[in-house]
Amino acid sequence: xxxxxxxxxxxxxxxxxxxxxEGIFGxxxxxxxxxxxxxxxxxxxxxxxxxxxNYHMNEEKMNMAMLRNxxxxxxxxxxxxxxxxxxxxxxxxxxxSSNLQHDVLTGxxxxxxxxxxxxxxxxxxxxxxxxxxxxxxxxxx
Numbered sequence: 001x002x003x004x005x006x007x008x009x010x011x012x013x014x015x016x017x018x019x020x021x022e023g024i025f026g027x028x029x030x031x032x033x034x035x036x037x038x039x040x041x042x043x044x045x046x047x048x049x050x051x052x053x054n055y056h057m058n059e060e061k062m063n064m065a066m067l068r069n070x071x072x073x074x075x076x077x078x079x080x081x082x083x084x085x086x087x088x089x090x091x092x093x094x095x096x097s098s099n100l101q102h103d104v105l106t107g108x109x110x111x112x113x114x115x116x117x118x119x120x121x122x123x124x125x126x127x128x129x130x131x132x133x134x135x136x137x138x139x140x141x
Contacts, residue, residue: 007065060106079105093137094130 051058064076086101103109135141 009062056106056108092130092134094133 064079067075067079083102083105086099086105089097089099089101091097100109132141
């Protein structure tokens, strides 16, 4: 019995295999088409690659569907509204933003990723002057 509610299980959207254009030796020639173009022609190298690329989006859809099934329509609507408002928090352009409120609402504050270690503001090579950055963002400069 589904009661017309969305499924909780994640279903793959585009499952198709593409045959790459082959060069002289039976493999795509990266010197002719380039490495990036060759990878696009090959498609996904592993069945989980598409799923991992869309992991956060799939997890959010599943959580919203579960929340709707358990608590009703108001809960996902309220959470979506809070996420939208937290993403619009305005700061001056030269001040770093951690987006902590948005990360807490999405649950990403528990994940440690590549950007948490190697993307810190104190390691940034570009430090602009506050007045110049604000004037450029306002279109004065």
